[in-house]
Amino acid sequence: MSAERWVLEPEVAGELGDNTVLNTSVHPPVVSHFHHRFEGWLGDGLLTVFPCFLVSSALAKALEEARLVGFSLDEVEVSTSLEFQELYPGRTLPEFRWLKITGKNREADFRLTQDFRLEVSSRALEVLKKFNIAHAEIESG
Numbered sequence: 001m002s003a004e005r006w007v008l009e010p011e012v013a014g015e016l017g018d019n020t021v022l023n024t025s026v027h028p029p030v031v032s033h034f035h036h037r038f039e040g041w042l043g044d045g046l047l048t049v050f051p052c053f054l055v056s057s058a059l060a061k062a063l064e065e066a067r068l069v070g071f072s073l074d075e076v077e078v079s080t081s082l083e084f085q086e087l088y089p090g091r092t093l094p095e096f097r098w099l100k101i102t103g104k105n106r107e108a109d110f111r112l113t114q115d116f117r118l119e120v121s122s123r124a125l126e127v128l129k130k131f132n133i134a135h136a137e138i139e140s141g
Helices: 057-065 082-087 122-129
Strands: 005-009 014-016 021-023 030-033 035-038 046-049 052-056 071-074 077-080 096-101 110-112 118-121 137-140
Touching (some): 005 122, 014 046, 057 071, 057 096, 057 122, 096 110
Antiparallel strands (some): 005 118, 005 137, 014 035, 046 052, 052 096, 071 096, 110 118
């Protein structure tokens, strides 16, 4: 396994929705229910809205099949803003999953850096790139 690491800043396609439940007494806030409200979407399979990440269900399946470690998947509530509906009339979003980052060390394929950015292994990056992350900023970690 390659020791090279990559820091990703994924596309931001919206904001935390009104139904998000989070504890803001800690940093980063701890989210117990994630509601993502899309404001726009450029089509990437990996998205972020601090402090959460979400992936298309197709990408989620590929991450599991690749046996990558350092994450778990959960349900995410998804909605669209009026702006989104005006920008993309009739557009249907794919299904998304909440990508929870659980990796604590550099051996994990996914972990957060000290400043809470997403760090991934080269193996994880290879899988992510198959699912359109064209709007993510990627730098060597």
